[in-house]
Amino acid sequence: MTARRVIAVTRRLPAAVEAALATRFDVRRAPDDLPLTPAVYQRFLGEADALLCTVTDRITAEVLAANPLRTRIIANFGVGTDNIDLAAARAHEIVVTNTPDVLTEDTADLAMALILMTMRRAGEGERLVRAGRWTGWRPTHHLGRRVAGSTLAVLGFGRIGQALARRAHHGFGMRVLAWGRTAPDAATLADTGATYVADLEAALAEAQVVSLHLPSTPETRGLLDARRLAVMPTGSFLINTARGDVVDDDALVRALITGHLAGAGLDVYRQEPTVDTRLLGLEQVVLLPHLGSATRETREAMGFRALANIEAFFRGDAAPDRVA
Ligand code: 8YV
Numbered sequence: 155m156t157a158r159r160v161i162a163v164t165r166r167l168p169a170a171v172e173a174a175l176a177t178r179f180d181v182r183r184a185p186d187d188l189p190l191t192p193a194v195y196q197r198f199l200g201e202a203d204a205l206l207c208t209v210t211d212r213i214t215a216e217v218l219a220a221n222p223l224r225t226r227i228i229a230n231f232g233v234g235t236d237n238i239d240l241a242a243a244r245a246h247e248i249v250v251t252n253t254p255d256v257l258t259e260d261t262a263d264l265a266m267a268l269i270l271m272t273m274r275r276a277g278e279g280e281r282l283v284r285a286g287r288w289t290g291w292r293p294t295h296h297l298g299r300r301v302a303g304s305t306l307a308v309l310g311f312g313r314i315g316q317a318l319a320r321r322a323h324h325g326f327g328m329r330v331l332a333w334g335r336t337a338p339d340a341a342t343l344a345d346t347g348a349t350y351v352a353d354l355e356a357a358l359a360e361a362q363v364v365s366l367h368l369p370s371t372p373e374t375r376g377l378l379d380a381r382r383l384a385v386m387p388t389g390s391f392l393i394n395t396a397r398g399d400v401v402d403d404d405a406l407v408r409a410l411i412t413g414h415l416a417g418a419g420l421d422v423y424r425q426e427p428t429v430d431t432r433l434l435g436l437e438q439v440v441l442l443p444h445l446g447s448a449t450r451e452t453r454e455a456m457g458f459r460a461l462a463n464i465e466a467f468f469r470g471d472a473a474p475d476r477v478a
Contacts, residue, residue: 159468160224162198164190164207167231168450171457178465179204196220204464208232209444210426215242227467229460230477232447233257234397236370240478250478251463254313256455257447262317264446265365265395268419269306269322272391273363274298275417277440299362299389299416302327307361308348309333309377310368310396316346318365323347333357358385363393370397380405389416395446398424407432410439421446 161179166172166187175181182202184190189210198205199220207213208231218239227249230238235252243250271277275298282288282296306322308315311334322328324347332338332348343350351357358364364386368374378392378401386392392415394401403424409415410433417438423429426444433439447456463473 159203160201161204161206161464162202162225164195164198164205164211165231167206167457168454170454171461174458174461175206178461192217199223199225203227203468204229206231206460206464207237209234209237211237213238213243215239218242218246218248227251227464227473229463229473231456231460234369235477236397238478243478248478249467249473249476251460251467251473251475252477253456253459254475256459257452258313258317260449260452261314261395261446262321264421264442265314265318265367265393266321266326268393268395268421268440268442269326269363269365269391270301271440272393272417272419272438273301273304275438278437281437299391303329304362305329305331305360306363306365307331307333307351307357309354309357309364309366311338311342311348311350312367314395315365315367316342316348318367319346319348328363331357331360355382355385358382359387361386361390363391365393366396366400368396368400370399375399376402378402378406380408383409383415386415388414391415391417391419393419395421398422398426403430403433407436410436 158180160182161175162182184194195213195217200222202225205225205228207228223246225248228238228243229251231253233252233254235250238250240250275296279296306328308319308330311332319330319332323330330348331351333351333354337350383405410418419440421442422444429441433441463475467473
């Protein structure tokens with residue numbers, strides 16, 4: 155009998171995924187469910203045929219310079235792969251895969267939840283009740299803004315951006331503007347109820363809500379800077395379920411403090427789990443701990459998708475979700 159392939163898994167995964175991995179592979183795992191040090195990643199890369207990692211694992215060029223280097227495939231548990239230096243992986247002839255599709259609907263749900271929470275001031279309201287500071291109903295108490303009929307600009311019109319547009323337009327009666335590198339085809343626009351706007355500033359200028367659905371790349375980092383935030387109408391809202399570094403934090407905090415932006419709903423941050431302390435004191439900001447794909451169903455599906463990629467690769471087939 156041939157020896158089983160060795161797979162290193164950096165974090166605890168849903169039980170069904172761990173069980174499936176254990177039947178097929180010799181699984182190596184760190185003792186604790188915590189981010190690891192470069193030295194541990196290098197040990198894994200030296201002893202495992204495959205590495206299954208997450209957004210919390212920084213697989214840098216330095217880490218990938220591990221010697222010995224046995225790993226041939228890195229299956230990222232997540233659709234974003236900005237935690238991995240893809241160019242360095244290519245240079246070492248390591249295949250990298252991600253987990254698209256399976257997290258689309260849940261991430262779009264969370265973006266919609268943040269739109270509703272910020273526009274209707276749900277976070278503030280909840281804190282008020284819990285603190286025992288609610289003095290009773292009155293006509294002018296805690297007024298938010300109407301979602302129906304307002305304009306949403308979706309920046310990045312891939313799978314998740316489109317799923318949000320569908321919800322916002324067909325479910326909540328929002329007018330949806332789509333901005334992205336390539337114009338969507340007519341069928342996609344009809345299905346999502348969106349209008350394509352080729353010019354970013356034009357989309358920002360019309361939006362009461364801007365929601366980010368872009369990967370973190372050299373082109374998108376800092377995209378929402380002071381100048382672009384200033385183009386958004388006074389009293390508008392920013393939602394980020396994509397990556398923290400797409401937004402310039404200093405500019406965002408300033409826009410919130412001056413009241414130029416009425417609120418922000420954030421699920422992702424530049425240096426997770428650190429959250430800019432200036433945001434913590436702002437009542438009009440809803441802060442979630444990177445929950446976009448956090449449902450039992452999706453986290454299991456992500457695990458099985460990563461497993462499917464690894465199995466295809468070792469069978470000698472093309473890994474279905476290869477990104478490098
Ligand atoms: C994951 C995400 O929770 O898929 C992504 O890109 O940001 C989240 O859905 C995270 O990446 C897990 O590694």
